[in-house]
Amino acid sequence: xxxxxxxxxxxxxxxxxxxxxxxxxxxxxxxxxxxxxxxxxxxxxxxxxxxxxxxxxxxxxxxxxxxxxxxxxxxxxxxxxxxxxxxxxxxxxxxxxxxxxxxxxxxxxxxxxxxxxxxxxxxxxxxxxxxxxxxxxxxxxxxxxxxxxxxxxxxxxxxxxxxxxxxxxxxxxxxxxxxxxxxxxxxxxxxxxxxxxxxxxxxxxxxxxxxxxxxxxxxxxxxxxxxxxxxxxxxxxxxxxxxxxxxxxxxxxxxxxxxxxxxxxxxxxxxxxxxxxxxxxxxxxxxxxxxxxxxxxxxxxxxxxxxxxxxxxxxxxxxxxxxxxxxxxxxxxxxxxxxxxxxxxxxxxxxxxxxxxxxxxxxxxxxxxxxxxxxxxxxxxxxxxxxxxxxxxxxxxxxxxxxxxxxxxxxxxxxxxxxxxxxxxxxxxxxxxxxxxxxxxxxxxxxxxxxxxxxxxxxxxxxxxxxxxxxxxxxxxxxxxxxxxxxxxxxxxxxxxxxxxxxxxxxxxxxxxxxx
Numbered sequence: 001x002x003x004x005x006x007x008x009x010x011x012x013x014x015x016x017x018x019x020x021x022x023x024x025x026x027x028x029x030x031x032x033x034x035x036x037x038x039x040x041x042x043x044x045x046x047x048x049x050x051x052x053x054x055x056x057x058x059x060x061x062x063x064x065x066x067x068x069x070x071x072x073x074x075x076x077x078x079x080x081x082x083x084x085x086x087x088x089x090x091x092x093x094x095x096x097x098x099x100x101x102x103x104x105x106x107x108x109x110x111x112x113x114x115x116x117x118x119x120x121x122x123x124x125x126x127x128x129x130x131x132x133x134x135x136x137x138x139x140x141x142x143x144x145x146x147x148x149x150x151x152x153x154x155x156x157x158x159x160x161x162x163x164x165x166x167x168x169x170x171x172x173x174x175x176x177x178x179x180x181x182x183x184x185x186x187x188x189x190x191x192x193x194x195x196x197x198x199x200x201x202x203x204x205x206x207x208x209x210x211x212x213x214x215x216x217x218x219x220x221x222x223x224x225x226x227x228x229x230x231x232x233x234x235x236x237x238x239x240x241x242x243x244x245x246x247x248x249x250x251x252x253x254x255x256x257x258x259x260x261x262x263x264x265x266x267x268x269x270x271x272x273x274x275x276x277x278x279x280x281x282x283x284x285x286x287x288x289x290x291x292x293x294x295x296x297x298x299x300x301x302x303x304x305x306x307x308x309x310x311x312x313x314x315x316x317x318x319x320x321x322x323x324x325x326x327x328x329x330x331x332x333x334x335x336x337x338x339x340x341x342x343x344x345x346x347x348x349x350x351x352x353x354x355x356x357x358x359x360x361x362x363x364x365x366x367x368x369x370x371x372x373x374x375x376x377x378x379x380x381x382x383x384x385x386x387x388x389x390x391x392x393x394x395x396x397x398x399x400x401x402x403x404x405x406x407x408x409x410x411x412x413x414x415x416x417x418x419x420x421x422x423x424x425x426x427x428x429x430x431x432x433x434x435x436x437x438x439x440x441x442x443x444x445x446x447x448x449x450x451x452x453x454x455x456x457x458x459x460x461x462x463x464x465x466x467x468x469x470x471x472x473x474x475x476x477x478x479x480x481x482x483x484x485x486x487x488x489x490x491x492x493x494x495x496x497x498x499x500x501x502x503x504x505x506x507x508x509x510x511x512x513x514x515x516x
Contacts, residue, residue: 012128012166014096016135026066028136032176034063034072038080042171043073046141046164051075053160054126054153056145061130061168062089063139076144077120086113088144092127093137098158101125103148123148128165133173141165202297206280208290210254222299224269239265239273257282257291263304266297274301374401374411374439374446374503381412385419385428393428394419398439401446407503410478417467418450418494427455427491446498452491460487479503 019025037043043061051059058076062069069087071080084090091109092099104110104123115122124147127140141164153161196203196216203216212229220227223237238246242264253260260280265273280295375396382394403411415437419428427433433454440447452458464472468485471494475483481498 012162012169013131013133013135015094015129015131015137019134019136020094022066025136025138028132028134029063029065029138031179032063032138032172033179034138034172034175035070037072037171037175038070040073040171043168044075046168046171047073047075050141050143050161050164053164054143054157056124056143058145059141059143061139061141062087062127063130064089064093069139082115086115088113088115088122088125089127089140089142092129092140092142095127095129098126098128098153098161099140100152102150102152105148121146126153126161128161130165130169130172132169132176138172141168199296201299202276204280204295204297206293206295208254208282208292210250210293222268223266237267239267241265253280253282254293260293260295263300274299275304276300374403377403377408377411378415378437381415382419385423393433394435394437396437396439399441401439401441401500402504404504407479410474411503414471414474414496415450417470421467422452422455422492425456426458427452430455441500444500446500446503448496448498450492450494450496452493455491457489458487458492 019028047059047061051057056076058074060071060074060077062071064084064087066084068081068084069089071077074080088101088104088110101107101110102124104113104116104125110116110122110125113122122144124145125142127142129140130138132138141161143161193216197218199216199218202218202222203214204212204219205214206212215227215229219225225233225237235243246262246264249262250260259282261278263275263277266276267273277298277300278295279298280293282291282293284291378394378396379392382392382396385393419435422428422433422435427435433452436449436451436453438447438449438451440449471483475481475496475498479498479502481496481502483494483496486493486495
């Protein structure tokens, strides 16, 4: 077939004996809800052409229900329906081809019919049955004349009438398919609405410009605010301190098409503000590059208050721990004055306490520092080894890695010990000596490589001092890692391998686990 050939119409199905059962036939007819097609332009064009094709004054697309014959489209007649009992088309329903009546006055079936003996005095009739896909006869495309016909329709007219009937049936079929699709959409919408309204959270959607066009029932239950949503309502239900930040963040998400997430306060119907976790995702609609936003608002007020209480407790504990460091340092200094022979040990111990104090300041709650930065922690630990206005002597390089409160003290203890040892015996004991510390992540492990440069050659006496035992206990016991020490001519090399989950903040590990 040539691509430019017109697509042929599907042949009219044969009437099925199953639909001689009138109740079954009527159920199929009801599926079409065909009354909505009365005066349909496409059907009107069909009857107009059918009348011209057959050279008659009148033509109709008729359907038959249980009591009447009604006309979806008509030309040459004024009535919109007639009683079914006097309908010509009733006799055509069971036919598989055109039923033609040359002279109704001479046909025993119609000679006494009021449509023949009275107005409009029908004498000629030809009807092509309209049959549904399952074989239910619905009505006809018919032509009528007020004069009898001596000659039957010719082959061209019969074929033309059949083609027009197929076109009429295609229009009816389109109507039925549209209804099926509409009902399915309505069922789908009903299921979605039932699901959304049963959620304990507020659910919402917005168009790609960020204009909210749907909220589930929970929105009005929670806020008491009317719909549709608008800027005035937003200013009413959102906390004034949060409002502008919410708008700015939402507009940024709209512009970048990145997922939106933030915590903000929403006013409940009783006037109380509660903390909500608001999340929204952009979803492609399948129409070009267009998207829609779908999201939820979850009440986290109780959890938020609990978190605030825990933060307050953590701050109090942090303050007390810092005081303990100060008290212990004071006691050590006092004892050293009483026992001068222990002065060096006391100074070393106080240096360690001060290093632990700095590390604690770095990771304590609400310290204002970048407390998840391993580099930041190490720079705090090594700060005493950098003279004012000079380049740092301990240079931290490599990847950034996160560190949590639990591991920070242990890591500070390890590298304070290494730095103290270097200041006594290694690269930091001489002018120009330096240390590099490189950080590298490898999957689930973090590698830290300490290398000394420019100091006296390290000596391995085969013994493990207090510092070595302290490092070993901290690395292997507390952090579940491993370490290696090498006495190379250029300087001491210490390599630590630590599990990432042993040093990372708890929140970061939870996010990592959730994403895997």
